[in-house]
Amino acid sequence: ARALVIDHLDHSVRNADELELHTGLKAVGALPTLGNDSLGRRIANRGVSEPASFGDVMSALADPKSIRGGLPYRQSVLRLLSRARGLMQPNHPAVAMLVSANSGAGTSATALALAYAAALSGEKVLLVDAASTDVALSIALAGDLDHRGVIVLDNRAHLQAITRRDQRSGLAFLPIALADLRSLKAHQSKRLAHGITALSQGYDLVVIDGGAMLEDESAAARFPIVAQVIVVARAGV
DSSP states (O other): OHHHHHHHHOOOOOSHHHHHHHHOOOOOOOOOOOGGGOHHHHHHHHHHSSOOOHHHHHHHHHOTTSSTTHHHHHHHHHHHHHHHHHHSOTTSOOEEEEEESSTTSOHHHHHHHHHHHHHHTTOOEEEEEOOTTOOHHHHHHHTTOOOOSOOOTTOHHHHHHTOEEOTTTOOEEEOGGGGOGGGOOHHHHHHHHHHHHHHHTTOSEEEEEEEETTTOGGGGGGGGGOSEEEEOOOTTO
């Protein structure tokens, strides 16, 4: 009886079918958990110690031995990428933003995995970190960035000046989360949106890490420039 009551009161989502049932959202795909070897943990650990170069982190992700269970994970990422691209409308900018309800869902790691997989397939990809509540991704990939001077939010050249690029894959990374986007006023958010739009015209795919929406609503300011929003949720939560 106790087990039945607990099961009845447990509203956590355990799989893709339950996600569609409870939310009405279409499940684009599912990624296996990687436990202590998760990309999120690797990114966080990288940022807490010493800042590594962008290329170092990318090389670590590309190493087949870098993550236990990495092959099934990478295959799932490729399937997710294919389905996400299939849902995008033709003749529209391919801009996808990943968000979650709360932090800890793996949004940053999923955004990085999707962007990197697309870059390795030959696409010109821009990864944007816009999650100011958790800047681990920017610290890990651009911790050694030292840019002096004023960055104009709607200026394509200024945004390009702080964009990092991985030589191996060609993946470009824009660490705007370091500026704490939560402090931007409405007109500043619009200027940033125009700047990202101008910058994205030179890429086949733009992936934006929007972070946790219930903790930071500033990601909603990017909705007008996004063709697809992917909500990341951890099973059992």
